[in-house]
Amino acid sequence: MNAGVDYKLFYEILLNLREDFHSYGRIDDSNMKLDEIIKLVMLSYHKAMHGERFSLFLVRDYAKNVLHDDNAIAAALRELFDETIEYTLFKNIDGTSIFGANPSLNIQPSENIFAERLISEIEKIDFLHLVKEKTDKKFDILNECFGHFVRENFRNNKEDAQYMTPAEITLPILSVIFSDFERENYFSNMDLSSFTVMDPTCGVGTLIVESARRYIEYLQDHGADENCIHRFLANSVVGQDKVDRMVRFSKINTLLLGANSQNIYIGNSISENTVIDSMAGKVDFIFTNPPFGAEYICSDLNERNFCYLNQLPRHDSTLYSEALMLLKCLHLLKPNGKLAIVLPDGVFSSKGLNGAIREYLLKNYTVNAVFEMPVVTFAQAGTRTKTSILYISNTKPKQNQQIVMGICDDIGYVVKERNGVPVKIKKGTNQMPIIAEKYNERHPVSKIISSSPSVTSILKSELIDDVLNPTFYRADRLEMLNILESSNLDGYEMRSLTDLVRFETIGRKNKNADEKTKHISVLHINTDCTINFQQVQEFAPISKGRLCKEGDILFSKINPRIPRMTVVPQYDDELVCSNEFEIMRPCNDVGAYAICLILKTPYVVRQIENLTSGTSSSHSRIKREQLGEIQIPYPTSNEKKNLFKELNEKIRIAFEQKYNADGILQKQLQSLSDIL
Known part of the structure; x- marks a missing residue:
């Protein structure tokens, strides 16, 4: 005999009961199934409280002595439950049953095989042992039942x-x-x-x-x-x-x-x-x-x-x-x-x-x-x-x-x-x-x-x-x-992003894309922080975007664990960007291209990840206020300011060369397509 019940066995019992209800076509609604299972569990528990082990033998004995038919298992099971729920223990303060308006077991007298299957599963829970050993309080049966069936x-x-x-x-x-x-x-x-x-x-x-x-x-x-x-x-x-x-x-x-x-x-x-x-x-x-x-x-x-x-x-x-x-x-x-x-x-x-x-x-x-x-x-x-x-x-x-x-x-x-x-x-x-x-x-x-x-x-x-x-x-x-604050940042000091940029998103107008206005989506940002303008040209969204211009820093607020940021280059068409972008412009001695790549450095990305919120990891966002709290090294000495200017210019030239190379490759591809 099982000494009480353990987690694994209880799962097995629940799955078997679920299969029994399915096989016998009894009760489709999960809540109603749970109602019936709880009734059987409480019948077993109540018998244990009175020193009896609930089992098929007990039910069959009742059928023989009370109903004079030891095969009337379903009817005996129902009558046993009807007797049990008359105890004060199962009454509300107004005298009604805690099992609702129709408290009887939902089983017909002819369903003896079905009744035996249910009993054979419920009797695996040895409440008599649990009550005697006082371990019934360590296992929340109802909680697990509910989690499965509802x-x-x-x-x-x-x-x-x-x-x-x-x-x-x-x-x-x-x-x-x-x-x-x-x-x-x-x-x-x-x-x-x-x-x-x-x-x-x-x-x-x-x-x-x-x-x-x-x-x-x-x-x-x-x-x-x-x-x-x-x-x-x-x-x-x-x-x-x-x-x-x-x-x-x-x-x-x-x-x-x-x-x-x-x-x-x-x-x-x-x-x-x-x-x-x-x-x-x-x-x-x-x-x-x-x-x-x-x-x-x-x-x-x-x-x-x-x-x-x-x-x-x-x-x-x-x-x-x-x-x-x-x-x-x-x-x-x-x-x-x-x-x-x-x-x-x-x-x-x-x-x-x-x-x-x-x-x-x-x-x-x-x-x-x-x-x-x-x-x-x-x-x-x-x-x-x-x-x-x-x-x-x-x-x-x-x-x-x-x-x-x-x-x-x-x-x-x-x-x-x-x-x-x-x-x-x-x-x-x-x-x-x-x-x-x-x-x-x-x-x-x-x-x-x-x-x-x-x-x-x-x-x-x-x-x-x-x-x-x-x-x-x-x-x-x-x-x-703490490390950054205690580090020897000769010529630098840590400042908030709000000290380096102006957030201009709110002030930018919304506009639909058309023949002369192209829309930059979050997904158009390459891993190297450039923009895939071929995809931009082909993109025709229904929603409006915010106007953006050359020199803007675009930062994707959605799911920032995948860092997407760029600087808008000079472009022939007017550009708008998704509302999922934050639009920023430099307001100090650090240029847009340097800021863009600083935002992609591991120590900044970690800060950004820690300041996101959302219902799940795939729906997380960083808000403007929290983005502005990001700590960035700011050059304070003339030497370091000049170094940042040089870095900014080198990054700008590298971006420009990348766009030029992409343009040349697209032209060559088009030429080959025309030949073929």
Whole structure:
């Protein structure tokens, strides 16, 4: 017999159940399949809680003794479940079943073979062993079930998106936060049983369950009695979700923990007045991974249920669900309470309302840390969105507030498709426990806490335009700037790009390409920084471009990990360039051609890469403000200024010769074509 269940076996069980549903043609909808599997899992769990091992033998025995037909497996299975759900454990506070309006198993009395197949898979989970050994809490069955059977369903419905938060990041983040709670003596002057954990978009309940487990470990380590733990589980583990199926799964998940499932509510935490609104200012710790991308008009919302909403510059502003959930969670926190929230890259780096929200956060709350995740983190749930975890305390920030910026490049797994199902495969080393350890051991005066993985400590005053993207403050960038500042740059000093160029993009007119106006695309820039004018001549885009002229420096803002920059030469036709270019002109003693190639040097490219933002590596951009922060060597002595002038002229001549050579080659090719 299997002693409990392990990860590999559970995958096998899920895949077999999936195949059973497919083979027998029972239930096409993935959510409904999951409903039925959860019912069977809970039947098995409940039997284990009463000292019985769920098995085909048990069901057959029931069929023989109660139904007087030991072959009536399907009917016996259904009746066993109907008996089980009458227990108070499976009732909502209003007396309804947590399994919904039609709680019975969706199986017909004639489907005995199908019933036997389902039982033969579920019985592989030895709940009796798990309960006896108290190891049931180490394996979140619902989380894994959900990841397999429901991942396809949120792709066309942003608002219902539920990104599974893997243990690879959940446990290290909890280590960070509870270490801070203890370091700050948060628990010293409170009734320990009243400590409240919440997830207002709880999905299947993973984050509140893991948070509650971590707090129970603290209570046990500090000698709290069982009554204290019981009161905490009965009153202080709170969740809410707007999808009734998610609420149902979360309730079951809290039951597996031993918590009160009636503290899991159904409701839209953004657009409705719900039960959790009565807890404003009363929650100690919130850990949440909200849905991304659903838009709400702020004037349609009750601004009393959010921080900052009444301070927006326009009452009819539209905000995405992730930003609204951030403001909602802050409204729910106690003074000194803590929030960890998974958010997409835009919240940390984009302008507009997101920028205004960051400014509000930095003025009114203590931003402890931002932890950037690799794009594979939520790939098992079907998304490779770039995300980070924002960790905030509800306290006024100190004047010299330091913010820890951690970057996890390796989460310890990859995700690949197997039999149509995305499967996590262990690969590499999870850096999150290392980042958590570095955070907990950090020294207040250290700017670079760790080089690999990158963990840095940034003063609030050192933030670049209030951007909270950890990549901007990566350790190797800071190390490189330190080296440059300490180097013996005789005749040079480091200056920002804004000191060397004027950014003229905004002032340039937009115009369509035509017979006399040609359009330069990002893809027309060669690796040697020249322009492929043959492709330019053939290019006929629908979109307008910005007028550019001889001597302009064009720099591609999109995906700058592939550096594309050029200087516009003299050309017979009028030229426009893609809006993906930043247009610059020299305004100091360094010429356009020298600046162009400086921007392609490795140490500048590394700076640029660290100052990009975007939803993924292939959709990253650098904004004008961050591009202007790039540090460039500037000649201060006459000798070095003359050297730069000579270099600029040599590069200009080399570009001109390249264009002339290209022109000659094209003419010869045309001559050969005419002959043939």
